[in-house]
Amino acid sequence: MHELSIAQSIFETVLQEKEKSRLPAIEKIGLRIGAMSGILADSLEFSFDAIKIDTELAETNLEIEIVPLKGCCQSCRQEFKVENYAFFCPHCESGRIEVMQGMDMEIAYLEVED
Ligand SMILES: [Zn+2]
16 A cells, blocks of 8 residues: 555645644544555554654644454344454355445544643
């Protein structure tokens, strides 16, 4: 994955939000990264730290939460955690799985200075 471009896009999104909502200094950006999103948290943090130097977000840190991969069986409708890339239902062994979470990344919250 291209952590640098993802970090860049987080940076721009948050900066826009800060200006639009006239937020005070942002201390933390809460990120939720899917276990199967292909995004490396360390690499993303490293990229973000490089981008933020000498900007309005110089003091802002990322708080990353890894979201486990969750699937829903299309045959028996049960939800379960997908482990070790085993894409079949642990209840009925169907392979018809819909991925519910864990494939993408989102900005969960912004923590601003009091
Ligand atoms: Zn099932």
